[in-house]
Every structure is written in C-alpha cells, then in structure tokens.
Amino acid sequence: xxxxxxxxxxxxxxxxxxxxxxxxxxxxxxxxxxxxxxxxxxxxxxxxxxxxxxxxxxxxxxxxxxxxxxxxxxxxxxxxxxxxxxxxxxxxxxxxxxxxxxxxxxxxxxxxxxxxxxxxxxxxxxxxxxxxxxxxxxxxxxxxxxxxxxxxxxxxxxxxxxxxxxxxxxxxxxxxxxxxxxxxxxxxxxxxxxxxxxxxxxxxxxxxxxxxxxxxxxxxxxxxxxxxxxxxxxxxxxxxxxxxxxxxxxxxxxxxxxxxxxxxxxxxxxxxxxxxxxxxxxxxxxxxxxxxxxxxxxxxxxxxxxxxxxxxxxxxxxxxxxxxxxxxxxxxxxxxxxxxxxxxxxxxxxxxxxxxxxxxxxxxxxxxxx
Amino acid sequence: xxxxxxxxxxxxxxxxxxxxxxxxxxxxxxxxxxxxxxxxxxxxxxxxxxxxxxxxxxxxxxxxxxxxxxxxxxxxxxxxxxxxxxxxxxxxxxxxxxxxxxxxxxxxxxxxxxxxxxxxxxxxxxxxxxxxxxxxxxxxxxxxxxxxxxxxxxxxxxxxxxxxxxxxxxxxxxxxxxxxxxxxxxxxxxxxxxxxxxxxxxxxxxxxxxxxxxxxxxxxxxxxxxxxxxxxxxxxxxxxxxxxxxxxxxxxxxxxxxxxxxxxxxxxxxxxxxxxxxxxxxxxxxxxxxxxxxxxxxxxxxxxxxxxxxxxxxxxxxxxxxxxxxxxxxxxxxxxxxxxxxxxxxxxxxxxxxxxxxxxxxxxxxxxxx
Numbered sequence: 143x144x145x146x147x148x149x150x151x152x153x154x155x156x157x158x159x160x161x162x163x164x165x166x167x168x169x170x171x172x173x174x175x176x177x178x179x180x181x182x183x184x185x186x187x188x189x190x191x192x193x194x195x196x197x198x199x200x201x202x203x204x205x206x207x208x209x210x211x212x213x214x215x216x217x218x219x220x221x222x223x224x225x226x227x228x229x230x231x232x233x234x235x236x237x238x239x240x241x242x243x244x245x246x247x248x249x250x251x252x253x254x255x256x257x258x259x260x261x262x263x264x265x266x267x268x269x270x271x272x273x274x275x276x277x278x279x280x281x282x283x284x285x286x287x288x289x290x291x292x293x294x295x296x297x298x299x300x301x302x303x304x305x306x307x308x309x310x311x312x313x314x315x316x317x318x319x320x321x322x323x324x325x326x327x328x329x330x331x332x333x334x335x336x337x338x339x340x341x342x343x344x345x346x347x348x349x350x351x352x353x354x355x356x357x358x359x360x361x362x363x364x365x366x367x368x369x370x371x372x373x374x375x376x377x378x379x380x381x382x383x384x385x386x387x388x389x390x391x392x393x394x395x396x397x398x399x400x401x402x403x404x405x406x407x408x409x410x411x412x413x414x415x416x417x418x419x420x421x422x423x424x425x426x427x428x429x430x431x432x433x434x435x436x437x438x439x440x441x442x443x444x445x446x447x448x449x450x451x452x453x454x455x456x457x458x459x460x461x462x463x464x465x466x467x468x469x470x471x472x473x474x475x476x477x478x479x480x481x482x483x484x485x486x487x488x489x490x491x492x493x494x495x496x497x498x499x500x501x502x503x504x505x506x507x508x509x510x511x512x
Numbered sequence: 513x514x515x516x517x518x519x520x521x522x523x524x525x526x527x528x529x530x531x532x533x534x535x536x537x538x539x540x541x542x543x544x545x546x547x548x549x550x551x552x553x554x555x556x557x558x559x560x561x562x563x564x565x566x567x568x569x570x571x572x573x574x575x576x577x578x579x580x581x582x583x584x585x586x587x588x589x590x591x592x593x594x595x596x597x598x599x600x601x602x603x604x605x606x607x608x609x610x611x612x613x614x615x616x617x618x619x620x621x622x623x624x625x626x627x628x629x630x631x632x633x634x635x636x637x638x639x640x641x642x643x644x645x646x647x648x649x650x651x652x653x654x655x656x657x658x659x660x661x662x663x664x665x666x667x668x669x670x671x672x673x674x675x676x677x678x679x680x681x682x683x684x685x686x687x688x689x690x691x692x693x694x695x696x697x698x699x700x701x702x703x704x705x706x707x708x709x710x711x712x713x714x715x716x717x718x719x720x721x722x723x724x725x726x727x728x729x730x731x732x733x734x735x736x737x738x739x740x741x742x743x744x745x746x747x748x749x750x751x752x753x754x755x756x757x758x759x760x761x762x763x764x765x766x767x768x769x770x771x772x773x774x775x776x777x778x779x780x781x782x783x784x785x786x787x788x789x790x791x792x793x794x795x796x797x798x799x800x801x802x803x804x805x806x807x808x809x810x811x812x813x814x815x816x817x818x819x820x821x822x823x824x825x826x827x828x829x830x831x832x833x834x835x836x837x838x839x840x841x842x843x844x845x846x847x848x849x850x851x852x853x854x855x856x857x858x859x860x861x862x863x864x865x866x867x868x869x870x871x872x873x874x875x876x877x878x879x880x881x882x
Contacts, residue, residue, distance in 0.1 A: 269731030289729050318728050325729075331717045332730040336737040339709060341816045342769040346762070347701045348819055357823060358688050359659050359695075360702040361639030365827065366736045367706040371820040375813035382809055386781040392716070393774055397767060399712040404763055411756045439752055443745035446711045449718055450741040453727060457735065 149175040152210040154203070154225060156181040156190035157374070158272060159242045160216030161280035164195030166313040169282060180206040181277075189277040204232040212305055215241035218380035223252040230256050238302045240266045240309065244329065244377060245384040246293045246322035254295060262302035265293035265322060267329070268315055273372035283314065287460055290315035291329075293322045316460065330388035334381050335396060338389070340370035341378075403442070410435035519545040522580040524573070524595060526551040526560035527744070528642060529612045530586030531650035534565030536683040539652060550576040551647075559647040574602040582675055585611035588750035593622040600626050608672045610636045610679065614699065614747065615754040616663045616692035623665060632672035635663035635692060637699070638685055643742035653684065657830055660685035661699075663692045686830065700758035704751050705766060708759070710740035711748075773812070780805035 151167060153160045156179040167177050179196030180203065181187040187199040200206045207213055207229045215222045222243045233239070239261060241249060246265045253263040270288040272279050290310045294303045310317045320328070347356050347364075382389060413435055521537060523530045526549040537547050549566030550573065551557040557569040570576045577583050577599045585592045592613045603609070609631060611619060616635045623633040640658040642649050660680045664673045680687045690698070717726050717734075752759060783805055 269729055288731060291729060328722060328726045328729050332726050332734040336733050338773055342773055344816050344820055346766055346769045352698060356698045356702050359639055359661060359698050361658060363706050363740050364702040366739055368820055369736055370733050371816045375810060375817050378813040379810040386777055390777050396716055397770055399716045400767055403708055403712060407756055407760050440745060440749040443748040446714050446741045447745050450714055450738055
C-alpha cells in the first residue's frame with residue numbers, strides 16, 4: 143500500500159461518521175489510495191487506526207491535507223467551517239473537499255469565501271447515525287441504503303462531483319442532490335426539530351418530581367422518543383447555531399400542531415364532563431359533539447398510521463433495492479477512482495423516482511377529493 | 513392437554529399483546545391449564561391458534577369466560593371496560609380477571625362497579641409493544657425485562673394477586689405495583705404524550721408542502737421519532753379518551769419546555785444578527801450574550817445526553833438481571849399455578865431497588881449543589 147504514486151484521502155475527524163466512512167473506503171478491493179486519519183482526540187485517531195478505518199494517522203492538520211486528492215471533513219458543522227479556514231493554505235490545487243456535517247448553507251458559503259473556485263467543494267450529509275458516538279461505534283453498514291445529501295458548489299467540475307458520488311456509493315448510500323438552503327430547511331424538519339423534541343421530552347420527564355417512578359414504567363416508546371438525546375452534544379449545538387431560522391420556524395409550526403391536538407382533547411373533555419361523571423360508553427349514551435371530538439382524534443391516529451406505513455414501505459423498498467444492486471467496480475486514481483456510468487444510471491433512476499412520486503401525489507390529491 | 517380437571521385461562525383479544533401473553537403461557541412446561549382465545553376478528557383468533565398462542569379458540573364471550581380461573585383482557589382501554597359489563601353474568605366466582613390496557617383508573621372503577629368484591633380484578637399494563645399490531649407480530653420475548661404495572665383492587669386476596677404475578681413472571685417481565693390514578697399520571701408522561709408527540713411530528717412534516725423532498729432525506733432519527741404513529745389507532749383513541757386530564761396536563765408542560773428552547777434559540781439568533789450577517793466563529797469575535805445563549809443550549813444537550821445515558825444503563829442493567837434469573841418452577845392449578853416464595857423474593861428485591869434509587873437521588877442532589 144505504501145506506494146508513492148497512490149492518491150491520498152484524508153479523513154478529518156475519526157468519530158462515528160468519519161471512521162464509518164473510513165471502514166467503507168478501506169474495504170474497497172483494488173483501491174489505489176491510502177486513507178489518512180486525524181482527530182482532535184488522539185485516542186479517537188488511535189482507535190480508528192486499530193479498527194482499520196484508516197491506513198495511518200497523523201498529528202497535524204497540514205500533514206493530513208497536504209497532497210490529499212480528497213478531504214473528508216467529518217466533524218460538527220461549526221468545526222467544519224473553522225477547519226476550512228485552517229487548512230486553506232495547505233490544500234492542493236485540484237483537491238476535492240467534502241464534509242458530512244448536519245447543515246450545508248453556512249458551510250458552502252464559508253467554503254466559497256475561503257477557498258474560492260480553485261478547490262472543488264462538494265458538501266455532503268449522510269442521513270445516518272447512531273446514539274453512540276466515537277470510532278468504536280462506527281460500522282461499515284452505517285450508511286447502507288441511507289440518503290446522502292449532496293450540495294456541489296456551482297464551480298465544482300463534474301469529475302470532482304463524481305469522486306464524491308463514488309464515496310457515497312462505496313458507503314452503500316443513495317445520493318440526493320439538493321440546494322444548500324433547501325437542505326437546511328428540509329433537515330430542520332426531519333432531523334433537527336426531532337432532536338429538539340426528543341431533548342424536550344426527556345428533560346420534561348427527567349426533571350419532573352415523579353421521575354423516579356416514571357422511569358420504572360418507561361418502555362420502548364419512551365426510549366425511542368428520547369434516543370436522539372444521546373447524540374454528540376457538540377454536533378447538536380452546532381446544528382442549532384448554523385440553522386436557527388429554519389429550526390425556529392419548524393418548531394413554531396410544531397407548537398401549532400400540538401395546539402390543535404390540545405384543543406381537540408379539551409373539546410372531547412368538556413363534552414365528557416357535560417355527560418356527567420365518566421363517559422357513557424354505549425353508542426346511544428353519547429351526544430354527537432362528544433362523538434365528533436372523538437372521531438376527530440381517531441381520524442388523526444388512523445390517518446397518521448396509514449401514511450406512516452406507506453412511508454415505511456417506501457424506505458424498506460429503497461433499502462432492499464440498494465442491497466440488490468450490483469456493486470460498482472473500482473477504477474483508478476481520482477476522477478476514475480470510482481465509476482461514472484454507473485452513477486449516471488443512479489441519477490436517472492432518481493429522476494424516475496421523482497416522476498413516480500408525482501404520480502402518487504396526484505393519486506393522493508384525487509383520493510382526498512372523493 | 514384436554515383434561516377436564518385442568519384449569520382454564522381465557523385470553524380475550526388475541527392481537528399483539530394477547531397472542532404474546534398466550535405464547536408465554538403455552539410455553540410453560542408442566543402446565544396444568546388450557547389457554548382459550550377469542551377475538552372480535554376471527555382471522556386474529558385463527559392466527560393465534562395456528563401460531564400456538566392458544567390451545568383453542570371460541571366464538572362467543574360467555575363460552576370463553578365460563579369456568580375460566582383466569583381471564584386476560586388484551587384489548588384497548590374502553591373495549592376492556594365494555595367487556596367487563598358483557599362478561600359479568602358469565603364469570604365464575606373466584607375467577608381472577610386481569611387486563612393489559614393502557615390506562616387503569618377508569619378500568620378499575622368500572623370493575624368495582626360491575627363486579628363488586630366477588631371476583632378478583634388485578635389490573636395490569638405491560639410496558640412493551642411494537643409498531644406492528646395483530647397476532648402475527650406477537651413474540652414470546654415481547655415482555656422480556658419489561659416493566660408490567662400491577663393495580664390490584666383493594667379487595668383482591670393475596671393468592672389472586674399471586675396468579676397475576678405468576679403470569680407476569682412467565683412472560684419474563686418485572687411487576688411494578690402502582691396506584692391506578694398514579695399509573696395513569698405516570699404513563700401519560702412516558703407513553704401517552706410521547707405517542708401524541710410522534711403523531712404531531714409526522715403530521716407536521718407529512719402535511720407540509722415539502723414532504724416529497726423531506727421524505728427523501730428522512731433518516732433513522734425521523735423514523736424513530738415517528739414510529740409510535742404506527743400503533744393501533746383504536747388503542748390510541750382509547751388512551752386519550754380514558755386519560756384526558758393527565759395527558760392534557762403533561763402536553764401543556766411539554767409546550768412549556770418547547771417555549772424555553774424557542775426562547776433560547778431566539779436569544780441566540782438575535783445576538784447572532786447583532787454581530788452582523790453571519791456569526792463570527794472565532795472565540796474573540798463573539799460577544800458574551802451570544803456565548804451565553806449558546807452555552808445554555810450546549811448545556812441543555814450535554815446534560816440531557818448524560819442523564820439519558822444513565823437511564824439507558826439502568827434499563828440495560830434491569831434486562832440483563834432479568835435474563836440471568838433462574839426461572840420459577842411451575843406448580844399446580846390456580847393459587848399454586850405459579851410459585852409464591854419466588855415472587856416474595858422479587859418484591860423484596862423491588863423494595864431494595866427503591867432504596868438504591870433513594871441513595872442515587874441523594875447523590876445526585878449532592879452533586880448539583882457543588
């Protein structure tokens with residue numbers, strides 16, 4: 143492997159994500175690159191090396207990035223921006239820089255400001271993770287079937303984009319092209335707000351006077367709903383710091399959803415009280431307003447259940463499809479480092495999927511009208 | 513098995529929970545009882561029989577409960593109350609009735625009203641489940657290591673309570689004695705509100721204009737946080753109908769938690785704006801108020817992470833302990849159907865655990881003062 147001709151991929155940050163990326167890069171047969179790792183925590187770097195997530199580790203940033211053909215920043219969002227500034231003097235012309243951090247607009251703006259058009263910056267965000275952090279939690283299948291958002295800078299040439307698509311493909315993930323600002327808006331809804339909701343729920347119950355009893359009764363539902371709380375606090379803080387407006391906007395809309403539910407419960411409760419102590423359960427014992435509030439709540443649950451199952455089936459379908467795909471054959475150094483034609487096929491498929499979604503949406507709109 | 517001397521256990525409702533209970537009862541070696549199942553859905557009953565979750569199925573309620581020494585109601589909360597009324601004329605004197613539904617106060621009040629003191633009613637609520645419902649989702653290990661709330665009626669004699677403790681033990685769960693009203697207050701926090709939060713999150717994103725893009729990026733966090741949406745809508749509706757005041761109270765407190773987070777984000781956002789377009793990331797470029805808001809958010813995440821890990825370790829500890837325990841030896845019919853001494857040991861252990869929690873709480877209080 144120690145061949146001076148081979149190209150070098152630098153992984154900056156060998157935690158859960160960086161080490162999982164490394165495991166995938168290292169596992170590729172006939173690879174013509176070496177993988178170099180660096181981490182602020184020397185223990186993390188050592189662990190990544192021991193578990194063969196990197197070929198070797200280095201101690202200083204300039205050492206890591208110098209002559210690297212690809213640099214993967216796998217650190218929290220604000221740290222990624224700081225690193226762009228620090229590494230700038232040492233990055234080779236023509237290098238491809240990508241990252242895995244949770245927000246994209248601020249990172250891409252900083253990249254443009256710091257690096258200009260000389261270096262290709264293709265932002266990335268794998269929609270995968272675990273409640274455990276650090277390289278010891280890394281897994282080669284962490285990204286299998288997962289979406290991986292890709293935000294190329296406008297000036298990034300096609301071959302550089304292909305290098306990052308190759309990385310995503312090597313990890314078994316599905317690339318999703320998205321505008322950086324749109325990315326941040328979307329992940330606020332599906333990732334950042336869920337994280338905050340999870341923290342708020344855990345804090346509410348944990349800080350309540352009855353925690354010691356509640357804890358005894360907490361089952362899998364509570365554990366699922368508070369699991370995101372266990373993620374890296376630095377990552378969470380950086381998410382919030384780099385995506386405040388979108389997070390705030392979705393959080394306020396979420397409060398609106400809760401208001402609607404609370405109102406339905408209050409209505410249902412008032413009606414129940416009007417019927418005297420305890421609700422009469424036989425159909426004929428209930429007046430139509432109470433039935434109305436109940437029906438509202440029942441339809442809320444029924445509709446959510448149905449549509450959540452549809453969503454689940456689509457996710458499972460995506461994963462099965464991904465696993466059934468033929469693996470691309472690895473090529474040579476940068477540019478040909480990963481195959482091109484295969485990826486074009488993938489992009490075409492993504493477009494088809496868009497059309498399919500259009501049709502489904504039209505069907506849904508139709509069925510609502512009935 | 514078809515021995516006229518053997519006692520009969522009736523499972524009313526052979527869905528996920530009923531069939532999982534049945535699998536555990538059927539798996540006991542040297543059992544001296546037969547397990548009879550009934551379900552509103554004949555398909556569910558058939559499936560339960562096929563998968564050996566019951567010995568046989570019957571079609572009518574009176575057939576199921578007549579001469580049963582134990583009756584297990586495994587149906588949604590309001591249905592359980594309705595069934596108490598319908599089965600009352602057919603229940604044998606001395607029978608033990610238990611249930612598995614999500615709320616306990618209303619059920620226990622109805623039991624007292626309908627059955628009086630002649631029949632032992634010991635309410636139950638296993639803190640376990642799955643997003644899949646129906647007998648085909650049943651598992652013999654569904655309750656392994658799970659908490660199982662127990663609410664005996666004041667008049668229930670000790671031997672009847674022991675029968676239900678035996679059932680819980682056969683299922684591998686840990687009994688937790690709790691007052692019915694307290695139960696409902698506690699599970700509102702750890703189960704019912706989480707369910708509503710999950711539904712609200714899914715509805716928010718699903719009904720938004722950007723769903724078709726958001727869906728593409730939704731990763732494991734979103735899936736975890738919306739998984740409860742997939743539960744049985746009838747069970748969810750009954751939960752809300754039988755526990756409105758507690759659910760409303762916790763939901764309002766939850767909104768308070770969100771308000772606090774929103775305020776911290778707004779403060780942090782205002783400070784960022786005051787520093788001009790884009791936040792300056794270097795330490796010396798930020799004023800102390802912005803740092804203060806950030807520090808608040810970071811400590812929110814750090815503290816939640818730490819305490820959630822403590823909770824996780826305790827849960828895992830409980831499960832490992834349960835698995836390591838020696839299985840009780842089965843005895844004879846009702847009363848001796850399950851062993852007694854073993855269960856006393858368990859109760860003693862539960863008391864010890866209470867003391868342990870006291871010590872831990874004292875330690876925590878101490879460490880906060882520092």
